[in-house]
Amino acid sequence: MIELKKLSKVFDTGKGALTAVDDVDLSIAAGEIFGIIGYSGAGKSTLIRLLNGLEKPSSGSVVINGQNITAIKGSELRKARQKVSMIFQHFNLLWSRTVKENIEFPLEIAGVPKNKRDARVLELVELVGLKGRENAYPSQLSGGQKQRVGIARALANEPEVLLCDEATSALDPQTTDSILELLVDINKRLGLTIVLITHEMHVIRKICHRVAVMEGGRVVELGDVLQVFQSPKAEITKRFVAQVTDTEDSQETIKNLRKLYPTGELVKLVFVGDQTEQPILTQLIRKYPVDVNIVQGNIAHTQRGAYGTLVLQMKGSAQEISEALAYLNAESVQTEVMSNG
Numbered sequence: 001m002i003e004l005k006k007l008s009k010v011f012d013t014g015k016g017a018l019t020a021v022d023d024v025d026l027s028i029a030a031g032e033i034f035g036i037i038g039y040s041g042a043g044k045s046t047l048i049r050l051l052n053g054l055e056k057p058s059s060g061s062v063v064i065n066g067q068n069i070t071a072i073k074g075s076e077l078r079k080a081r082q083k084v085s086m087i088f089q090h091f092n093l094l095w096s097r098t099v100k101e102n103i104e105f106p107l108e109i110a111g112v113p114k115n116k117r118d119a120r121v122l123e124l125v126e127l128v129g130l131k132g133r134e135n136a137y138p139s140q141l142s143g144g145q146k147q148r149v150g151i152a153r154a155l156a157n158e159p160e161v162l163l164c165d166e167a168t169s170a171l172d173p174q175t176t177d178s179i180l181e182l183l184v185d186i187n188k189r190l191g192l193t194i195v196l197i198t199h200e201m202h203v204i205r206k207i208c209h210r211v212a213v214m215e216g217g218r219v220v221e222l223g224d225v226l227q228v229f230q231s232p233k234a235e236i237t238k239r240f241v242a243q244v245t246d247t248e249d250s251q252e253t254i255k256n257l258r259k260l261y262p263t264g265e266l267v268k269l270v271f272v273g274d275q276t277e278q279p280i281l282t283q284l285i286r287k288y289p290v291d292v293n294i295v296q297g298n299i300a301h302t303q304r305g306a307y308g309t310l311v312l313q314m315k316g317s318a319q320e321i322s323e324a325l326a327y328l329n330a331e332s333v334q335t336e337v338m339s340n341g
């Protein structure tokens, strides 16, 4: 669906050349929800602007549905860009137009006749859950409702790709969840390919199928969301994963527990997918003479299945503990000893 090949963008700043996107190769499948995560300055916005043809690459190519958008111009490019739509962090709505008129706007531009426009707007208003608010102005809407207008407007001309630029960063956690749910719903119902950029790992966790991690203009890690959560490789990915799985509280708890139980081992277990529903802990205690104290645990649900972490204090002889850990590893549960007692 989307093929980025050796894509680079170099800006000529007053102080010399700055490589914002550096030799990126990516392949995004039709119907996929693909996340790109990185800290500020990583090159995410530049990459997304290259994707919708707003920026020309310094080298490399962007192919969308078999069409190399870096090689076309004028009306051909405008047509190709209609297939790629976008929603924004600050919604970018027309403030003097109502909900209905905002959604209608791209249809007007595309030359759709009035009667068809009305029917399409009605359909979109229902799709994004704004029925009854058609005649409100953006200033009368909540942040979540504004983003719903943004989504409806982006979908008006039936795009094949929806680009989301930090689309939930200005929203509170509950509203964020409802907008993310809407995006998943649209992806399933319309088979729309969604590419989103964010600096928040919980957004990736909640809705993405695959994720690319960007740092310094490069993609430093790429994979299935569950796999990246289970075994992040790059240092930066580990930090992003920790945003979702390690709370300050748990770090504090572990520190306190080390003080309280200086004799035990603290072990972090990582469960993935079906394992989160298996009674592995029960089996462990039945099979091995170790004492187990649960320190902290959580399960995070991703689009690709569940991901759980559990911190245990294990007491027993070194031999018993190492056998218990070997059993867990044999059950494909990852273990990491967090203290040496």
Ligand SMILES: Nc1ncnc2c1ncn2[C@@H]1O[C@H](COP(=O)(O)OP(=O)(O)OP(=O)(O)O)[C@@H](O)[C@H]1O
Binding pocket: 011, 012, 013, 018, 019, 020, 038, 039, 040, 041, 042, 043, 044, 045, 046, 047
């Ligand atoms: N038009 C431009 N001219 C010069 N430098 C630019 C331009 N656009 C972006 N940059 C630089 O390119 C680098 C990547 O910026 P980009 O906005 O793509 O990163 P980002 O990951 O989206 O970060 P943010 O979330 O802060 O926007 C930054 O160092 C930025 O200053």
